Amino acid sequence: MTQLRVGLIGAGGIAGVHIAGWQQLGAQVSVYSRSGAVHLVQEYGVAEVDSLDALLAASDLVSILTPTTTHHHYAMAAIAAGKDVMCEKPLAESVTRAAEIVNAAQAAGVRLFPAHVVRFFPEYVQAKERLDQGLFGAAQVVRLSRASAAPAAGSWFFNEGLAGGIVRDQMIHDLDQARWLAGEVVQVEALQDPRTVNGVVPRPVTAKVFLTHESGAVSLLQGEWGPDSMPFHTSIAVEGDAGMWRFPLPVAAADDGAAEDTVGGQLPVQSPADSPYTLQIAEFAAALATGSPSRVSPLDGVMAVALAEAAYASIASGEPVEFSAAEVAGLLAH
Secondary structure (H helix, E strand, O other), X not given: OOOOEEEEXXXXXXXXXXXXXXXXXXXXXXEEOOOOOHHHHHHHOOEEOOOHHHHHHOOOEXXXXXXXXXXXXXXXXXXXXXXXXXXXXXOOOOHHHHHHHHHHHHHHOOOEEEEOHHHHOHHHHHHHHXXXXXXXXXXXXXXXXXXXXXXXXXXXXXXXXXXXXXXXXOOHHHHHHHHHHXXXXXXXXXXXXXXXXXXXXXXXXXXXXXXXXXXXXXXXXXXXXXXXXXOEEEEEEEEEOOEEEEEEOOXXXXXXXXXXXXXXXXXXXXXXXXXXXXXXXXXXXXXXXXXXXXXXXHHHHHHHHHHHHHHHHXXXXXXXXXXXXXXXXXXXXX
């Protein structure tokens, strides 16, 4: 079997879990980063290349781990070079740009895998399986929360003009989850506290998004970028007309006896072998090898961006926003 060559673009905090996942599968990994990747070379033994062209030449699949506004550029370059693409969420900074990536990949005959990793966390998989098996009856209420230490002050994450913001970056995981669990959405209502000022999101910040689904179910989402001491934690609860299931996920603290001023985190603690990131990568690799679909489709990536856009429109107007899944799907070539 030919060894898969994977090229990573970006060397930020998420790069390590992606590298560990690909190495678990025996892939050959190269990294290109405009800011350098010496720390990844030293820690993981990957190869560093000095240009995008060199990375494309050395790769069969390109994995994009850079800030959101660069996703479109790098994805289109990889697709033009005939490479399959895996892209961290959100797929792009706007639904229009996300659809352009999907349509380009389809036209070029390459695979596109939006990286919505929460679909691979076991607790969320259990919720989906139990709903599909009818163990709760029809879904009526889905509650999802996600909180972590805020990204570094002054970073692009807080600049909504650079596709930052808590809804687009952090809560997009749960926007995708709500749609996965309860189906297509017809209305989005959202609020943020404190509100964005001159395009800059305050730090810390919380946001809430309320989704109404075609089925009549509702999803209640809450996100928080908290103080530096806040550990990563999430929760999920599903209520149906025949039962309910609640799962508070374990808090990922660095030290059980940590003091309040201990630095928190933005990612859950996982070992490479059983990490959801590795499970995601393994499924994408299998889909690539066999031509089979993945549980995360290109449409899923576009729809999550569209829901985030609708949430921001609601925050700006202070009113609910009608949402048409059919209109979003209509942006894609068929």
